[in-house]
Amino acid sequence: xxxxxxxxxxxxxHVQLSxxxxxxxxCELSFGxxxxxxxxxxxxAHPGVLPVPNEEAIRYxxxxxxxxxxxxxxxxxxxxKNYFYPDNPKxxxxxxxxxPLAVDGRLGDIRIHRxxxxxxxxxxxxxxxxGRIHGSGASLVDFNRGGTxxxxxxxxxxxxxxxxxxxxxxxxxxxxxxxxxxxxxxxEGSLRVDAxxxxxxxxxxxxxTKTELKNMNSFRFLERxxxxxxxxxxxxxxxxxxxxxxxLHFDPSDGTLTSLRSKEEAHDYRYFPExxxxxxxxxxxxxREARESLPELPAARIERYEEQMGLEAEPAKFxxxxxxxxxxFEEACRVAGAEVGPGGGGVEPRVVANWIxxxxxxxxxxxxxxxxxxxPTVSAEDLAALVLMVTExxxxxxxxxxxxxxxVVEGGDPAAIVEREGLAQISDAGELESIVAAAVEANPEAAxxxxxxxxxxxxxxxxxxxxxxxxxxxxxxxxRLILEQLGD
Amino acid sequence: MIDREQVLHVARLARLRLSDEDVERMAxxxxxxxxxxxxxGELDLDGVEPxxxxxxxxxxxxxDEPRPSWPKEAMLDRAPDxxxxxxxxxxxxxxxx
Numbered sequence: 001x002x003x004x005x006x007x008x009x010x011x012x013x014h015v016q017l018s019x020x021x022x023x024x025x026x027c028e029l030s031f032g033x034x035x036x037x038x039x040x041x042x043x044x045a046h047p048g049v050l051p052v053p054n055e056e057a058i059r060y061x062x063x064x065x066x067x068x069x070x071x072x073x074x075x076x077x078x079x080x081k082n083y084f085y086p087d088n089p090k091x092x093x094x095x096x097x098x099x100p101l102a103v104d105g106r107l108g109d110i111r112i113h114r115x116x117x118x119x120x121x122x123x124x125x126x127x128x129x130x131g132r133i134h135g136s137g138a139s140l141v142d143f144n145r146g147g148t149x150x151x152x153x154x155x156x157x158x159x160x161x162x163x164x165x166x167x168x169x170x171x172x173x174x175x176x177x178x179x180x181x182x183x184x185x186x187x188e189g190s191l192r193v194d195a196x197x198x199x200x201x202x203x204x205x206x207x208x209t210k211t212e213l214k215n216m217n218s219f220r221f222l223e224r225x226x227x228x229x230x231x232x233x234x235x236x237x238x239x240x241x242x243x244x245x246x247x248l249h250f251d252p253s254d255g256t257l258t259s260l261r262s263k264e265e266a267h268d269y270r271y272f273p274e275x276x277x278x279x280x281x282x283x284x285x286x287x288r289e290a291r292e293s294l295p296e297l298p299a300a301r302i303e304r305y306e307e308q309m310g311l312e313a314e315p316a317k318f319x320x321x322x323x324x325x326x327x328x329f330e331e332a333c334r335v336a337g338a339e340v341g342p343g344g345g346g347v348e349p350r351v352v353a354n355w356i357x358x359x360x361x362x363x364x365x366x367x368x369x370x371x372x373x374x375x376p377t378v379s380a381e382d383l384a385a386l387v388l389m390v391t392e393x394x395x396x397x398x399x400x401x402x403x404x405x406x407x408v409v410e411g412g413d414p415a416a417i418v419e420r421e422g423l424a425q426i427s428d429a430g431e432l433e434s435i436v437a438a439a440v441e442a443n444p445e446a447a448x449x450x451x452x453x454x455x456x457x458x459x460x461x462x463x464x465x466x467x468x469x470x471x472x473x474x475x476x477x478x479x480r481l482i483l484e485q486l487g488d
Numbered sequence: 489m490i491d492r493e494q495v496l497h498v499a500r501l502a503r504l505r506l507s508d509e510d511v512e513r514m515a516x517x518x519x520x521x522x523x524x525x526x527x528x529g530e531l532d533l534d535g536v537e538p539x540x541x542x543x544x545x546x547x548x549x550x551x552d553e554p555r556p557s558w559p560k561e562a563m564l565d566r567a568p569d570x571x572x573x574x575x576x577x578x579x580x581x582x583x584x585x
Contacts, residue, residue, distance in 0.1 A: 019552050026555030035574045040558045056552035077540050084503050086577040125574065140574035268501055273540035281546040 005199040005234045008207060009165045009226060010113075010157035013172060014150050015182045016120060016190040017060045022147035023119040024051030024094065031188055035125075035142035043147035045089035050276055053078075053117075057149035058101075060181035061117045062282060062290035064151050065102030067179055067297055068112045075281045076101045076116075078274040086141050087121035094119050095152075097271045101280070107175060108299055110168050111156040122146035157196065157207065162226035166219045169193055170321075175297050178323055186217050193222050197229045199237065208233075209243040213250055214260070225250035228257060301326055309333070309349040315357045324373035328380050329356055335384035336391075347384075347391050355387050359401055363408045378407045386414045398471040399423040425472050432465075432473060436481040439464040450486055458482055490518040 021028055025042035042049045065072050079097035096116035105112030125140040153172065159165040173191055177184045184191040193216055198208035213229055216222040228250065233243050247260045282290075296304070298320045305316035305326075319329045329352065336347040360378065364371045371377060386407070390400040395418055406417050418424055426432045439461050440447050449457035458479060465478045495514045499506050506514065564570040569577070 021552050021554050026550070026553065027557045028554040035572075036560050036563065038557045039560070039563050040555075044563060052548060052550040054552050055549035058549065075546070082501070084501070086575070086580055124580075126579070127576075137579050139577050139579055140572055141577060142574055268497075270501070275541065278541050278543065278545040278548050283547070 004202040005237060006202040006204070007160055007162070007226075007230050008157045008198045008200055008210075009159035009162070010196040010210075011153075011155045011159065011165060011169060011172075012194045012196070013153045013169070014120075014192040014194075015064065015153065015176055015184065017057050017149040017151060018180075018182050018190070019054055019056045019060065019149055021054055023054055023057055023117070023149035024147060027147065029148055030144055031190075033144055035123075035140070035144060038144045039146070043089075044143060045091075051094060051274075053277065053280070054149060057117065058280065058282070059286065059290060060149070060179075061101050061115070061151045062286060063179045063181055063294060064153070064176060065105070065115050066290055066294055067175055068102065068105035068107050068115060068153065070102035070105030070112055070115055072102055072282060072287065073099055075099070075279045077279055078117075078277040079271045080274050081118075082270045085121070086139060087124050087146070089122070089143070089146070093121065094274055094277070095271075108168060108171055110158045113154040113156050115151055115153045118150050118152060120145055120148035120150050157198070157210075162223045162230060165195060165226055166223035169222060170219055171298060174321060175299070178295050178297055180295075186219070189217070192217070195222065195226050195229075197226055197233070198243065199230060199233045209245050211243065211245065212247045213257075214247060215249050216252075218252075221250065221252040224252065224255065225257070228255055232257060295323075305349075305353075309353075311350055311353050315350075315353045318357050319353060322373060325356075328373040328376055329353060331380035332356070332384045332387070335381050336388050347387055351391060352384070352387055355383065355400075355404070359404050360408075363405055367408065378404070378411075382407055382414050389414065389418065393425055393474045393477075394418075395423050395425050396471050396474055398466075399425070402471075422470075423472060425474055426469055432469075432477065433481060433485075435465055435468050435473070436461075436478060437485060439468065440482060440485055447486060450482070490515050490522065494518075 019029065022038075022043055025040050027038045027040050027043055030038055042051060062072060076096060077099045078094050080092040081095045081097070082092045084091050095118035100114045100116035102115040103113070105115065122141050122143040123145045125142060127138045127140060155168075159168060173184045173186075176182050176191070182190055186192070195213040195216070196210045197213060198210040200206060200208040211229060211233070213225050216225045229248065236243060248257045249260050250257055301320035302313075302316045305311040305320055306313060309316075311319070318325075320326050329349075333347070333349045333352050336352055360383065364377060383404075386400055386403055389395045389403075390397055395403065399418070399421075402421065402423065403414050403417050406412070406421070407414060426435075443461050443464060446457040446460040450461075461482050462475065462478050465473055465482075466475075492511055492515055495506070495511050495518065498518075499511075499514075560573065564573070564575065567575045569575070
């Protein structure tokens with residue numbers, strides 16, 4: 001087959017909500033406790049018990065729905081999703097079906113199909129094997145997790161590569177994290193991502209047969225798993241085969257995909273309205289409260305950095321990726337008098353952004369540790385002071401970098417470091433003029449070329465001045481003086 | 489009409505083992521239930537809001553306040569095969585084969 005096969009990927013993300021108690025009973029949520037200490041007749045499905053929804057979970061779900069710009073259903077309904085499996089003692093999961101809490105949203109460029117509330121299953125420990133699901137004789141069930149509130153977010157199949165899927169999933173995690181409704185920890189399973197993967201000829205509008213990839217507990221594994229599956233499907237189709245709908249388990253240790261071969265009957269869920277629960281009709285007050293509690297989210301922050309602060313797309317995205325970092329950037333701008341925006345006088349936000357995304361990040365990265373910008377190595381005030389000194393030409397850009405490196409390593413006051421290291425820019429016009437004059441004299445060849453109109457030759461003389469001043473001269477001023485002395 | 493195959497399918501999903509006699513009887517009874525629903529479907533219900541519940545309540549919720557869980561032993565004692573502080577079950581994979 002000669003035509004390119006385009007990737008079509010949709011994600012299903014399960015977000016465990018960080019409420020204090022379970023979705024339908026008052027058992028406390030926990031992670032890592034001894035098995036089966038957080039159970040009761042409701043979450044163990046004893047006869048005659050009644051589920052009662054956790055209002056905080058509803059609030060969290062509304063926040064997620066709103067953050068994803070979804071329409072909130074005026075009346076949503078809980079359904080029973082019937083299936084037999086030991087992780088689910090009722091033999092059904094309470095979920096939502098045809099009238100979910102939230103529909104038709106968007107995050108970045110990706111459309112959200114729906115977001116609904118449901119309950120998590122218990123944790124199965126498979127005995128007598130090494131973590132693989134196949135081939136075990138007995139299993140132990142730990143119901144601590146059973147009944148944890150979940151929001152399942154389903155995207156439209158709008159993602160076009162494994163890398164895009166992973167990047168978008170990161171944006172979703174960051175968004176949910178900033179809502180403060182979940183720990184969003186993939187390793188601990190409080191954020192779980194499944195991917196629906198298919199390919200189709202480029203330009204086609206039809207969807208190919210999809211497979212569902214499970215068990216990707218990091219963004220890296222998500223990207224690798226989807227990439228492996230895309231490659232498998234492309235090779236299969238190019239060899240004349242067809243993709244079969246199935247659920248696949250990605251093993252990150254060796255990159256293999258294993259079919260879980262669930263019986264086709266397992267997907268016959270026979271949904272029906274949960275008779276134990278009445279409809280959920282968010283009141284005006286619930287909606288207003290959720291709306292008012294939304295913080296500024298990464299997508300909105302990126303837009304603000306670009307449109308109001310004049311940043312390019314890449315630095316805007318980088319700085320908005322983490323609220324600590326974004327706050328740090330904004331604080332540094334404020335201290336440096338840059339909040340007035342581009343062209344408004346003072347330091348431009350773009351310049352502060354350059355220092356953070358460039359030199360500061362590079363220096364911190366060399367050091368190795370992950371930087372926590374809520375408790376930064378170099379305070380926003382010190383960074384702002386440094387940027388101001390460079391902008392006001394009190395020190396050269398090169399000296400600024402040296403001061404920043406010193407701040408990262410030993411901290412301290414930027415002005416004191418400048419003083420101690422003798423980095424203050426030569427501000428005495430006479431002194432700089434005589435150094436420039438000496439450099440011009442020492443480079444007669446370059447001087448002749450400049451006079452003849454070859455501007456590039458100026459580099460040799462500028463270099464000589466910088467060497468003499470140990471970088472303490474302002475490059476622009478040196479240029480101006482050289483041209484002046486050569487008789488312009 | 490519910491035929492034999494459909495009864496067996498539903499029985500399988502519900503993990504029920506039915507005798508041939510049961511299957512015949514269930515096919516008849518389930519068909520009767522559906523016929524009854526079909527009759528209800530003949531009613532003119534234009535303009536009647538669909539409901540999913542017999543009581544007209546909404547938003548029956550509880551505050552997010554922990555209540556004591558039950559003693560682990562008390563819960564495990566009711567299980568057929570407790571082991572290692574957990575509920576031991578036959579491997580679900582073996583069941584699915």
